[in-house]
Amino acid sequence: MNSLGQLAAIGFISALAAGGTFWLKGPPVRTLRCDPATLKPDEICLQQISPDEPVLWVDARHRKDWEKNGVPGSALWNLDADEDMQAFEADIAMRIMETPQVIVYCGDENCGLSRQVADRIRSLQLGAEVSVLHGGWRALSEAGMVKDSNPGS
Amino acid sequence: MKSALAIALMLTALVHAGELEFDEMNKEQDAAVDATTVTTDFAFTNKSDKPVSITKSDPNCSCLKVEISGGKLKYAPGESGVIRTTFDVGNTTGSVEKGIAVWLDDDPPDKPSVYLKVNIHVPVLVNLEPKTLSWAIGEKLEPKTIQIRIAEGSLIHVVDVKSKDTFTCELKTLEKGRSYDLVVTPKSVDLPDLSIIRIETDSKISKQKTQQAFAVVRKFTPAAAGVSRQ
Numbered sequence: 001m002n003s004l005g006q007l008a009a010i011g012f013i014s015a016l017a018a019g020g021t022f023w024l025k026g027p028p029v030r031t032l033r034c035d036p037a038t039l040k041p042d043e044i045c046l047q048q049i050s051p052d053e054p055v056l057w058v059d060a061r062h063r064k065d066w067e068k069n070g071v072p073g074s075a076l077w078n079l080d081a082d083e084d085m086q087a088f089e090a091d092i093a094m095r096i097m098e099t100p101q102v103i104v105y106c107g108d109e110n111c112g113l114s115r116q117v118a119d120r121i122r123s124l125q126l127g128a129e130v131s132v133l134h135g136g137w138r139a140l141s142e143a144g145m146v147k148d149s150n151p152g153s
Numbered sequence: 154m155k156s157a158l159a160i161a162l163m164l165t166a167l168v169h170a171g172e173l174e175f176d177e178m179n180k181e182q183d184a185a186v187d188a189t190t191v192t193t194d195f196a197f198t199n200k201s202d203k204p205v206s207i208t209k210s211d212p213n214c215s216c217l218k219v220e221i222s223g224g225k226l227k228y229a230p231g232e233s234g235v236i237r238t239t240f241d242v243g244n245t246t247g248s249v250e251k252g253i254a255v256w257l258d259d260d261p262p263d264k265p266s267v268y269l270k271v272n273i274h275v276p277v278l279v280n281l282e283p284k285t286l287s288w289a290i291g292e293k294l295e296p297k298t299i300q301i302r303i304a305e306g307s308l309i310h311v312v313d314v315k316s317k318d319t320f321t322c323e324l325k326t327l328e329k330g331r332s333y334d335l336v337v338t339p340k341s342v343d344l345p346d347l348s349i350i351r352i353e354t355d356s357k358i359s360k361q362k363t364q365q366a367f368a369v370v371r372k373f374t375p376a377a378a379g380v381s382r383q
Contacts, residue, residue, distance in 0.1 A: 002191075022220065032213025060275075062214075077170035079214065079249050079251075080214055080215060080216055081240070081241050081242060081244060081245050082215075082241075082244065082284065083243075083244065085244060085245075085246075086363065086365045089365055090349050090365065093347060093349065093367055093369075094347065097345060097347050097369070097371070103265070106276060112213075112252060113213060116250055116362075117163045117251070123284070124285055124367065125198070125283065125285040126285060126287075126347075126367065126369055126371075127287070127371050127373065128374075129370070142274060
């Protein structure tokens with residue numbers, strides 16, 4: 001058997017194994033997973049939040065994204081240069097008085113913006129418990145918690 | 154069989170073809186107080202033995218523009234280039250971190266090969282310490298002080314202080330244009346209350362003209378005492 005034949009044989013066997021796995025186990029799970037044991041100290045998994053606990057959601061994405069598909073009732077605080085940081089501070093300060101549990105999310109699980117925003121909220125020293133949502137907006141979208149979301153997608 | 158494995162390995166190698174080596178991937182940038190933009194250059198060289206193409210770059214802020222060596226996106230082995238970022242300072246004061254994701258060749262959409270960071274520091278001319286004054290509900294009603302200090306080399310006067318009428322504010326001038334104390338007292342500590350205190354100055358830098366502080370009467374929680382969730 002020449003080299004190309006051998007390569008084709010390897011490819012065929014691999015495809016057969018992949019097909020068998022798909023048939024036995026089903027399609028791969030593409031939903032976001034969050035393991036509380038591996039979280040960073042200031043992170044929280046969506047499943048750790050009790051539905052009875054009031055949460056002040058803070059969206060760290062761009063304004064147009066927040067308006068399009070943020071969590072209903074959420075506050076906006078991003079670090080875009082054309083935004084008014086003092087207005088963000090004032091809005092959050094008023095809302096923390098009512099809801100001292102604050103969770104910040106941004107676009108995806110690797111987005112560092114939510115951590116920067118969380119640090120700024122903590123530095124206000126208003127007594128809020130501030131966390132960063134692991135998985136960000138994607139986790140909320142999968143749970144059907146954002147505007148126009150399709151739960152489980 | 155050996156040659157088939159070799160072909161398979163070659164195909165795998167092509168997926169990871171080439172790497173760009175940057176002189177620095179995290180940079181610190183000090184901006185002038187009146188700067189409107191801050192430019193940062195990230196120099197790189199293709200240290201691999203294959204050509205490398207930059208297929209996409211994505212800054213994490215609309216305030217950051219990215220330009221790659223005058224539009225050149227393909228780099229032969231040993232060839233160098235520069236990724237230039239221009240930050241629009243806008244209303245930013247203090248420190249802010251911005252990032253740019255860069256995709257090379259066949260990088261998957263969610264896994265760029267390169268992530269560059271720049272920490273930009275815009276001088277704060279009027280410093281408030283602390284920014285928030287807190288009283289616990291039921292605690293002894295006594296005044297607390299925010300120190301207002303002007304950055305060295307600047308002369309900025311506090312011209313007005315506004316607060317909610319459930320708090321009294323007394324401004325004490327320690328050194329005109331350089332140092333002030335703002336003494337704040339709540340009228341009651343029986344119920345939760347919050348005042349946003351606005352401190353107006355004559356700063357020539359418009360975005361630093363008004364400073365904001367907070368006075369709050371609240372119930373103390375473990376989080377407030379510095380105990381985090383974990």
